[in-house]
Amino acid sequence: MADGYGGKASGQAHHVRDGVMTLTLANDRIRLTIVPEYGARVTELWDRSTGRQWLIPGDLSPDTGADAIYGAAEACGWDECFPTVAPCEHPSWGKLRDHGLLWGKAWEVVEAAVDRIETQYVSPAFRFVRKLSLQDATLTADYAVTNRAAVPFAYLWSQHCLLSTTLEDKIVLSGLDEMIANSAPFDWPHHHARDLSLIGTACDGFALKSYAMTPTVASAEIVNPDGGIRFCWDGIPAFGLWLSYGGWPTHDPVHQVALEPATAAADHLAAAEAIGQAKTVESHVTHRWSVRVTLTGPNRRTDN
Template identity: 40%
Template sequence: MSSTVLENDRLRVAVTPDCGARVTSLVDKRTGREWIAQGPQSRNTGEDAEYAGNEAVGWDECFPTVTPWDASHTPWARKLRDHGDLWGRPFTIDTQTPMALRLSYSDPQFLFTRELQLDGAALIARYEVENRTDASLPYLWALHGLLAVTAADSIELPEVETVAATYLSLGDKFLSVSELQWPKPSDVLPFTLDRVQPATSAFAGKFYAAVPGRTARVGRPGQWLTLAWDAPIDQLGIWLTYGGWPGLGGHHEIALEPTNAAADTLGEAIDAGAPPLAPGERRDWRVTLTLTS
């Protein structure tokens, strides 16, 4: 699959329009660090495809669900596939310059658009979604960017004291815990959640947090990646996998996922009161990823 590259004197970003507009590379040219988790491009993108193994690489957009959900009784009138409609599907390039790229995915029910623009050490992602139906259209969106990390890195969530846990596994055991302190130690895990663990930890976990300042960062002194997001986005998903997913010896990466609801399925987002799109409505938001030292 061919890539489109955006580049300035600080950043180099690669995108594959034909594969869900996936961001496959985000390189800090000052340090040489690659921030995007690497892997082969799977062509398994059908309606029954699972987002696992070779499918789970790079930065994709989840919409209108994250995990599969039967939305037959909603205006979607169908079952929604794992991680939504967008990943792996061909996007259209609307506009392109050396430092900006606007792509869209057109469906009879919706139009989804994302523009990436370089601004110094920042990558700005601007989103717009349009409801093309004559009914209120519920949706769940999450920026699913898998980041390459090492055990020298840490995760900072300013002003966050607790996180809700929706999935926890350690070794060959699943843990049933609904909430954990951040970043304080607990009697559930042998490490604190703010410290990236080695791949030998055999751990995987999914969490949600409301971050008051709408910022989070990962890295270490001299190499930080900061995410900032605008209202109305007010939740952050946190995906940690240190050799524990999709099975033992699996991926080693994290994701900091701004999202419109602390939910894994569209059904949970509806129950949480996530505002739907009114007929014909367009909604926009922005996420900025900045390299800082």
């Protein structure tokens, strides 16, 4: 089945669309489109065997300033949230904007090869690096953050892939501790409002952010009879699940799901620090972690 680009060639290529350079990374199973100038956002993630585009589509918002709100127009594709998700004030950073410092900002291309693309954002205080590499049906995202300053700083990171889902999909989680939403624990997937493993409709008027700690190898996936997508990680301590079935925002609400490996079970850095989960990186030290994203085959059987 075609993947929206009309071809099966593997490799990496540069394109310019509406004056913005994009990079593509592809093999026989996966095709990605990346916009280095806009936070190295991954705007497309195609399963070339099914023709499914997994990421929520959208335009590049022109509002990326210090007071920018990450609203419905911005909530698309795959961004990196660092050093916070929700806006907050913190002694290490001062005022932090919604979804952090990285989205919408110009990143540098470090390497663009046939099987990998490495990009980075560099400021006087830190360097944030993400290397994407392909092998068969798996995309590996390797991350590194380096403190370039003379004093330590605290941070929270969350992988923010906004997924396009259907009623045939099911959410399956593994390796997680008890889930918590709005400070109330519950046993996955049995939230008091609904069975969270089942995808809702755009008319449900439902939105929820929930968290769990991930003490060992963990995974979160969308299962579908035709093939799904699985996020797997080890050594990343937390996980966030964002669901909006027409429940956010109030004006022009959206339908989306995000499976979010994260360094803390909190929405903003100050809250992560309050519960002892903020990461601290010392001067001239680098922290590293990785997430594997695998496109799974049809009729995969698994339990919640």
